[in-house]
Amino acid sequence: MLSIKVPRRFVQQPTSRRQKRFRVYAAVFVALFTFYYFLSKPIDNLAFSFDRHEAYMNDRANVDGFIAKGSYDWRKAPFHNTIESYIPLPTGKPQKLPPVQFRFLEETSSQKSLRERRRVAVRNEFKRSWDSYKIAAWTKDELKPVSNQGYDTFGGWGATLVDALDTLWIMGLKKEFYEAVEAIARIDFGKSDDANISVFETTIRYLGGLLSAYDLSHEKVLLDKAIQLGEMLYRAFDTSNNLPLDRLAIEPAKKPRGQVIFSDSSICFAGVGSLTMEFVRLAQITQNPKYYDAVARVTALFDRAQNTTRIPGLFPTWMNAYQEDLSYDRSFTLGAMADSSYEYFPKTFALLGGQEPVYEKLYRDAAAMIDKHMLFRPMLPDSEPGEDLLICGDVHANDLESIKLDPEMQHLTCFVGGFFALAGRLFKNEHHVDLGAKLTEGCIWAYKSMPTGIMPEIFDVVACDSRSSCPWNQTKYEEEVLRRASSKHDGDFEAAFKELGIPKGFSAIRDKRYLLRPEAIESVFVLYRITGHEEYQEHAWDMFTSIVKHTSTPFANGQLLDVTDQLEDQEPEDKMESFWLAETLKYFYLVFSPPDMISLDDWVLNTEAHPFRRPKWTRSN
Numbered sequence: 001m002l003s004i005k006v007p008r009r010f011v012q013q014p015t016s017r018r019q020k021r022f023r024v025y026a027a028v029f030v031a032l033f034t035f036y037y038f039l040s041k042p043i044d045n046l047a048f049s050f051d052r053h054e055a056y057m058n059d060r061a062n063v064d065g066f067i068a069k070g071s072y073d074w075r076k077a078p079f080h081n082t083i084e085s086y087i088p089l090p091t092g093k094p095q096k097l098p099p100v101q102f103r104f105l106e107e108t109s110s111q112k113s114l115r116e117r118r119r120v121a122v123r124n125e126f127k128r129s130w131d132s133y134k135i136a137a138w139t140k141d142e143l144k145p146v147s148n149q150g151y152d153t154f155g156g157w158g159a160t161l162v163d164a165l166d167t168l169w170i171m172g173l174k175k176e177f178y179e180a181v182e183a184i185a186r187i188d189f190g191k192s193d194d195a196n197i198s199v200f201e202t203t204i205r206y207l208g209g210l211l212s213a214y215d216l217s218h219e220k221v222l223l224d225k226a227i228q229l230g231e232m233l234y235r236a237f238d239t240s241n242n243l244p245l246d247r248l249a250i251e252p253a254k255k256p257r258g259q260v261i262f263s264d265s266s267i268c269f270a271g272v273g274s275l276t277m278e279f280v281r282l283a284q285i286t287q288n289p290k291y292y293d294a295v296a297r298v299t300a301l302f303d304r305a306q307n308t309t310r311i312p313g314l315f316p317t318w319m320n321a322y323q324e325d326l327s328y329d330r331s332f333t334l335g336a337m338a339d340s341s342y343e344y345f346p347k348t349f350a351l352l353g354g355q356e357p358v359y360e361k362l363y364r365d366a367a368a369m370i371d372k373h374m375l376f377r378p379m380l381p382d383s384e385p386g387e388d389l390l391i392c393g394d395v396h397a398n399d400l401e402s403i404k405l406d407p408e409m410q411h412l413t414c415f416v417g418g419f420f421a422l423a424g425r426l427f428k429n430e431h432h433v434d435l436g437a438k439l440t441e442g443c444i445w446a447y448k449s450m451p452t453g454i455m456p457e458i459f460d461v462v463a464c465d466s467r468s469s470c471p472w473n474q475t476k477y478e479e480e481v482l483r484r485a486s487s488k489h490d491g492d493f494e495a496a497f498k499e500l501g502i503p504k505g506f507s508a509i510r511d512k513r514y515l516l517r518p519e520a521i522e523s524v525f526v527l528y529r530i531t532g533h534e535e536y537q538e539h540a541w542d543m544f545t546s547i548v549k550h551t552s553t554p555f556a557n558g559q560l561l562d563v564t565d566q567l568e569d570q571e572p573e574d575k576m577e578s579f580w581l582a583e584t585l586k587y588f589y590l591v592f593s594p595p596d597m598i599s600l601d602d603w604v605l606n607t608e609a610h611p612f613r614r615p616k617w618t619r620s621n
């Protein structure tokens, strides 16, 4: 608690005029400071007082029982492909892992006031979208930001409500947080308007959101909901070999059934591997080993199969889960369909307190091949030195002899900067921290290159053969641009360049949209916390102002159709996914928050930016 004491000698001794004047100044100062303090209090106050939260529990004891369970108790649903014995959750002493965050020094008052002003601007932007959601789309999955109405996209349980819950807490929006908890207590996970649901999306957005908000607030009803939903999602593992399904059919999962369900013969890598953190955290909190067992089996398969793929070490975009075959697909990416499964290797390692070395092995062997075959330096005009800049492309390969790089980058792939940097800290690998910084620089460059200041969803560049020397070659560039243009233009480079509508250095922009995605600011945030370099805050602010300028609607923020079109009257699309509030604005907010707010030494964030509490090493445990 704040306490300002006026030194005794100013109050007790006979006062001169000078001293009197000083007392007036001091009083004014105290008044102003107190005023400012109370104004800014909700922002600085990460954790609400425990008393308040106890009172809440007492007030609403009735949210337990029926409401928490919903119309169907998933704990009673059948599970046919019974598991003989569970792989046990590691319960030993967490390891002492290397510190992730930079040791920040005390900031100056001018640094602080700038940072705070920016933080408030982010919070206001969040509040605008949230208030519209509350008025026009309450308990719906999404708000339509142009027509200002709600609609359902992810099971109809209120995806935005659950996904944004921990952001409310982190931003200190208490009243809104408890209103949301009350609405969440009434969500009925017992049924859905959709016949089947995406196991992946439901896990990362809803289960991740509930577990994280529980980790932050200890609000019991959130855990009850997480268990109900976790029990439903656990039925996705009720397959011939207990590997998870891509989609779970809700009603059939409640009934006994005659025949065995086989796991998918074609499922993307992300669909199988990015349930791990959520199920590990659910197992840790409930101490129920079956949730850990479910994902530990997936990990064991990845471990067995890692050197059987066409590029041993890497995992292909698609796999046959039924035959446990990861060798048929020839395409490899860190973008859509694969991203978060890689992301979860180092993060699960941290979440388990370093007690499961297989996650380090999976990361190490994959990272070596990503570094070797997928990372490249783009060829840039001489005016743009690019030695500190890397891009992560896709590769196609029959075998190790026929690896072909496709120098295409997705916004989704921008998470790799933070991925390498975080893993570099956890596994004490400075080279990987350096790769992380350069990859983040690649995304910052792509933002700055566009007329709107926002990176497109998918773009292409020309890859250099070498990372150390990369001179501009106009002939090569023109060939590449002509190859990408839809018409040959009779070899007229200028015409092809114009058709593609690209800034110099880019060879194509396959998808010009910006979907309010978080991955670039995610890496900027991680790199800021890891290196302490202030320029990341400047980059973050540039990104934030560009995004707000071009995506704002009267009610919230919408996806942008064309980031190369600087016309300010370009109307955003009528679509705002829940990750805008769950991830994008949370990362912006955290970049401008004191670095101990969601410290990466205490928390590890799932792929939807939901922080889970990391186990703490102590001398005694």
Ligand SMILES: *[C@@H]1O[C@H](CO)[C@@H](O)[C@H](O)[C@H]1NC(C)=O
Binding pocket: 194, 195, 196, 247, 248, 249
């Ligand atoms: C999911 O439901 C849709 C209809 O809502 C159906 O067309 C599709 O086949 C279902 N998929 C699975 C895997 O059950």
Ligand SMILES: *[C@@H]1O[C@H](CO)[C@@H](O)[C@H](O)[C@H]1NC(C)=O
Binding pocket: 307, 308
């Ligand atoms: C993969 O590695 C395991 C041990 O790590 C080894 O036994 C196996 O032969 C390897 N398989 C291939 C195809 O290289």
Ligand SMILES: *[C@@H]1O[C@H](CO)[C@@H](O)[C@H](O)[C@H]1NC(C)=O
Binding pocket: 473, 474, 475, 476, 479
């Ligand atoms: C520039 O690129 C062209 C076409 O790819 C190639 O033939 C030429 O050798 C390159 N020039 C230099 C100096 O590398």
